[in-house]
Amino acid sequence: MSFIELATNISVITIGLSILIIFFRLLVGPSIEDRIVALDLLSANAIAFIAVYAIQNKTTTFLDVGVILAILAFLGTVAFAFYLERGTRR
Amino acid sequence: MLNLILIGFAASAIAPFIYKPLKNYFGWIAATFPLYIFLSFISRYNQIAGGDIIRETFNWIPSLGINFTFLLDGLSLTFVLIITLIGVVVFLYAGAYMKDYDHADRFFVYIGIFMTSMVGMVISDNMITLFVFWELTSITSYLLIGFNHHKEKSRKYALQALLVTGGGGLALMAGFILLSQISGSLEISSLYDLNETIRNAPTYTAIVILVLIGAFTKSAQFPFQFWLPNAMEAPTPVSAYLHSATMVKAGIYLIARMNHSLGGSALWQDTILIVGAITMLFAATLSFNQMDLKKLLAYSTLSVLGTLTMLLGIGSKLAIKAFFIYIIAHSLYKGTLFLVAGILDHETGTRDVSKLGGLRKHLPITTVIAALASFSMMGIIPLVGFIGKETVYSAILEVDYWGLFLLSISVIANALIVMITILVGFKPFWGKLLSTPKAPHEAPIKMWLGPLALAVLGLLMGIFPNVFIGRLLDQSAISIISEKLELPIKLWHGFNFVLLMSFVTLLLGVGVYYFRTKILHIAQNLKIKNIFKPSEWYEFLLNGMMSFAKLQTKVLQNGYLRNYIIFILVTAVSLASLALFKVENLFRITPDFSITFYESAIVIIIVLATFMVIISDSRLKSIVGIGVVGFTMGIIFIIHSAPDLALTTFAIETLTVILFVLVLYKLPKFLPFSKSYSRLRDIIIASSVGLFMTLVVLYITSIELQSELKKFYTDNSVPGGKGRNVVNVILVDFRAIDTLGEITVLAIAAIGVFALLKLKLEDRNK
Amino acid sequence: MTNQIIILPIILPLIFAVTMLFFWKSVKIHRYVNLIGSTISLVVSVIIMIQVLSDGIISLQVGSWQAPFGISIVADLLSAVMIVITAVIGFATALYSIGTIDPGREKFLYYPLLQFLLMGINGAFLTGDIFNLYVWFEVMLISSFVLLALGGTRGQFEGAIKYVTLNLLSSAIFLAAVGILYGIAGTLNMADLARRIPFIEQKELLTAVSVLFMIAFGVKAAIFPLFFWLPASYHTPPVAVSAIFAGLLTKVGVYALIRFFTTIFVHDIGFTHNLLLISAALTMLTGVLGAAAQSDFRKILSFHIISQIGYMILGLALFSPLAIAGAIFYIIHHIIVKTNLFFVSGVVDKLKGSYDLGKLGGVYKYYPILGLLFLIPALSLAGIPPLSGFWAKFVVIKASLEIKEYLIVGIALLVGLLTLFSMTKIWNEVFWKDDPKGSENYIDESYKQISTVKKYLMFAPIILLALITIVIGFYAEPFFNYANAAAEQLIDSSTYINSVLGLK
Amino acid sequence: MSFLLALIIGILYGAGTYMILRRSLVKVILGLIFLGHAANLLIFTIGRLTKGAPPFIPQGAETLAEPYADPLPQALILTAIVIGFGVQAFAIVLFKRTYQTVGTDDLDKMKSTDELK
Amino acid sequence: MFSVILSTASRYLLPLLLIFSFFLLLRGHNEPGGGFVGGLVAAAAYALYFIANGVDEAEKLLKAEPIRLISVGLFLAVISTIPSILIGKNFMTGVWLDTNFPLIGKIGTPLVFDVGVYLLVLGIALKIIFSLAEEDR
Amino acid sequence: MNQLLLNILLAIAWVLLVGEVEFETFVEGLIVGYLILWISRSAFGGSKYFSKIPVTIKFILYFIKELIMANLKVAFDIITPKDYMNPGIIAFPLDAKTDLEITLFANLLTLTPGTLSLDVSSDKKILYVHALYVKDADSFRSELKNGLEKRLLEVLR
Amino acid sequence: MTEIISGIFLLLGSLFILLSAIGILKMPDLFTRMSATTKASTLGIGLVLIGTAIFWGDIGIAARALSIIIFLFLTAPVAAHIIGRAAYFDKVPLWKKTHIDELKGKYDEESHDLS
């Protein structure tokens, strides 16, 4: 196993672990904002996962998905915030 | 003959256009139409009486063996002549009678179509064509019974008649189809030599029952007789024409017509005989406490129809002879008396016998007509009714074993008919003058001319029976029992037992008339209740059907969406499992259990997120959860080499979130709606759905996929599709039309959202 | 290149719809485009039918990708007649809509939606690819969703909720079934499937997936016990919409059932077609009893759709050439008649302001022509000869008797009688009974406001469809021959397979 | 991973089924979304899985060598996803308008069109 | 919801996202992307702008009525099918120009079709979002 | 001027995205960029745009340094069990005037670990900042004023 | 050589990612979580992407990686800002040790105007 293989394997596990931890935060909240932040972070981490996975599988086509994911995660978060603010306005 | 039928329908259709301007002469004009048909047919009288059979065929639906095959033999000619002759009288009469009715033009349309259909039916040789006309008579009868449709009773009884005869019609159709399967043809004439084969066919019993149900319902035989008295809601010309002279005889005609091919078995003969006899007696007794002119006549008609059926059941030569004479005689006098009842109703404003009396001075012609017809009906020499009754008695006497018994009930029934005759034909005219709602006045000529002609004809036929009936009799009999009668008709048979019986009948009838209130009283004291009330069975069936229908609909169509869903899912899963679990090695599939760390992470996330959505008490939490599920799906797609799918999934998920966000804050909080029982039920259903799908996936993925498509797409993507993204080439080239449909869906959805949000109409049905 | 024409019934409605969208603010243009478009579609469909009659099955490989790799569009006799009938109904509805649809709905793209609906329906009838069929089903469904909810009254919404949810459920089942079938057979082309299935070993799996298709199409066709969405919703939208739904939508489900269970899934008739038979019986019964229990004009008609579907399924289930011919004949007849009955109900509603039998009455007295126009389709539906419905029923019953399914004959006959009962119930209450409002000739305000031209447009399609009913009834031979030929094509799928796959 | 995916498919179908059987409209929508996911994943899995070899032909090449993922299920799912989205979007708005009109999202209070009079 | 920060960010993100959406559209035939995703990203750009600046601003920015985009999109999709018929090929057969273009590769009717998809998707996403947003105004 | 610059930038972005450094690609990018600018022209007021490139680069370097330092600081706090945090929400009076200035400042502030720009007052004069390590509000304010804000405004003005 | 540099970046990046994940688990309230961890994550992802770009050594890939990084750096703070602001409106509780709150009472409940 070359260094890069080792590095990617470790990275995948580390990122996977992080994702699980963040997901735990998403599950427990407590506030809805916590969950949204967690969701945002999840998608950001997914980008990292995709990048490493692309190296592991020697294909580059996945990276574009990362760009989109970044854009959309942001939009999603904004939308949630938009919702939350409207909900609090009287 | 097809021309005549077509002319008949066409003539009926123009009635509304010419009725108004010609209202005052309409009876005369209308009468020319049956007269024309009558003349057309009577011109063939000699030919038919000479033994010819006229056959005409016009293709209709040859591939189904359905054609307009018309066959004119003695039997059908007899019926055609009765139908059209009485038609002339009734049409003329109706011209005057219906004058004060609204929309009398519609009346003539119906009755015109009716008459044409009736003619068509009796001359049809093709069973389906016959059935077509048969049903047309039912429908026109419905429209005519309900002619006074502002009255609830009219509507109700019209429907009753239609349902009973229509239901019988359906049975008849099934019988016909079964019958045609034996001969391979729908032509009745093709069955003539097959009597033996038919009787030995396994479907014979079914055919007999089905055909007889058709006949019995139409001819109001027990236990279907109840619709006929109720049909008296119709205007009187209808009662006279349809419900005494013609339509109700269609069933009798059918039995006679099919006797040739279906008859000869005990099943056929006995059924007809017994049902006929029961109807004869039962109907007559039902007349006992009636005071309505038309009801009285209706019961007597029923009794006669029973007698006619019984005669066919006896099936001897003499019986057939009696059948013919009686059917003609009855058509003449009963038609007449109905029309007389109509005159009384029309001129005095009541049909209640107890309110009528002493009208002879005011209605002298009617009195004469009534007397003539009544004598015939009572069987008094020298009217045709006398010959009829004599022959009937003689035919009954011939029956083995229980001839005497049949004769005695026949005498009782006829005595009751005598009583009815006195009530209808004499009581209103003789004795003390009773006051009536309208000042009595003789009817106009259009109303009495026809009845008078019929009454006189009854007299002439009695005196010269052979001139009018005799010649056709033999030919008609051939059609029924395939042999000639060779029995001459005579008015006078000498003093014999039968004459004695006629006399007894008359005496008994008069006696019953005088003591009828007392008899009724005794009967009531004895608590003799009529236990046979088929009309109640009808009500029971109808109400039962309605209650069941309501119950069923309330249970099934109960308004709960989830119940509908459960129906669908449970059906799907149970039936599909039924098929799937036949697989022997289904549970021996060994899936690939190798799992990497991130794969297990994915499973954990997607499963927990799913449960988060399910158990969540807040909408937003659910949305977050479903977002996680969606994003995880995207990751699964990436891992398994589907970047385009992942892109799309992410995009769609985000858009869905935006949508929810825009929509949701107006929606209420989740409420804990469901009970734990229903939750348990839903969990069971949900688990079975999930389990089924899992099994299917496991099973299929354990099989190798044989597909040529995968290779074709990658091979042709660059040279043919000019693209390296095979998925995209599939979308915009190989399967571009899918995408065209897909974007159409999107466009429609957008229009829908737009319209839903912007268009807010007032709710009219609030 | 003449086979290119068979794409037109799909593309033309799209072109018309797009044209209307370009002028999306002008209702007038919509009306004209819709009317002219429907006429063109009608002509094109008839040409296609004539061509199919003379040349046999026509197939078109879209994008020149040979089958089974691309998508095949196929017109056999069954498809051809279905698109012709669709065009007829489209044309009739075009006229009727101008007469009856309120300006609010017209403004919100009612006519483009109508064309989209027709596009989806024609696509479903013409495609030779199961996934493409899914796509057309969805086009049809979403158009129907919008048309159903367009206007936004409470009843519409409540109906639409059920309609939408249950139809989406069935779509999900359909989609899963398509996926599973691809996973087993490795192809999506119907002809290719028909060719491959006999050689597939996993017969049980095929049967299971065929059941899923049966359920998915069964929901669309509204058979027992999957029909609940129909009575919950069909009486809620404007009547022109009800009418086109009633005529066409369920028939797409029936069409799909016929297509799949004659061409593709005939490997286990003992199981699949018996299921269909049981369902047919229960569909007929529950439908007709449902109708008997109702007292709303359109609800009665809605339930009768179900019971009549039972007859069509019966024809399919019996799986003899005559029975399938009967089913096809039944479809043709029923589409015309049921659409027309809804049209009539709409006129009555405009006239008297209600669909409630209790509130209606007195129509026949003053509008005998309307009465006649009701009676023709109503009696036809009830199977009164010699109207079209009689032959339909006759053939199906004849087929059942030939196969000795006596119980089902009994049920079919009983249902026929109860249908007659329902139709006369409407007749009694709406036409014969006096108007309970008491006034001699009560006419709803809204009717008085309708211009004469619109009234003509309202009646024209009713008369047209009534005439067709009569023609089919009195001149049944060519229709029946056609149905027979179509049934033969279905039973012997080899011509279909060869034509689509370009085999010898 | 097809075993795990089979499991996930089952769970998604189960969840979807359970949710569409709820009384609240919003939950029904969520159920429909689940069913959509489930169906897509089903087609995906049944079309057989391939890791790390997307169906993209390298620049300059004419075709691909095995193993690579079957592009057809992907294309089908793409179409299905998009269609599903269109329909869902409409359904969501429909449900919202229904809530506004009827005044509740309790399905048990939406039975009027089925009621027998 | 007004926030200077979001509003300013959205102004600068808009062109970035739009260019990315074009990129996805044109390149989709060879790499991940395509009309559908491209259209959605474009819609995302406008959606972001709408959330940050309100629906009126967003509609002003778009200039075209979304329904117009939908009809043009559908129109392009339909138009792309015509050349095949004109040159006597089967319906929807791809017709290509011979020259190669950077990024896009060959230009042909499938590309026109994809552009139609792009516009349509953009149109429908915006129609839905704007309709909902206007509802609440 | 700004428009042209932006257009060129977009063209460069295009070339980068395409990954083919060729003249045609650049021209393509210019056309696409022009289209986009035209489409989104009303999004821009009259603000200046990237004029001081060297200062900018210097600033970027400074910021990356800050970013890494702050990250390490927070990371340390996370992995050690003891909390050193002293959080508070501070009102920070802005010198930044234009929307762009305010936005950039607020965002860069957020990017530096330990601080989070919560909101800008409606009159755009005060930025409210949540910070992890605030001993006292005034020293926090002046540190920020002389650090990030000053350097940023140097770049922007 | 590039593989080793790339590997180091990957490991470093994933380490930051893990740290931020632990942070989000450990931090006491929403604001501290956001303030501390979002950027750690951003930095970590940035490092991973740089590693990726180095690994492929392709300008197209590098451009893509760079665009993700730029985009993340542009959007992450904006996202944090609007979530933080929404959370404040939503009365998400501050950690008990938060000793200064100069925002308190500055919002208009009706219009969300901030003075």
Ligand code: NA
């Ligand atoms: Na077959």
Ligand code: NA
């Ligand atoms: Na694509």
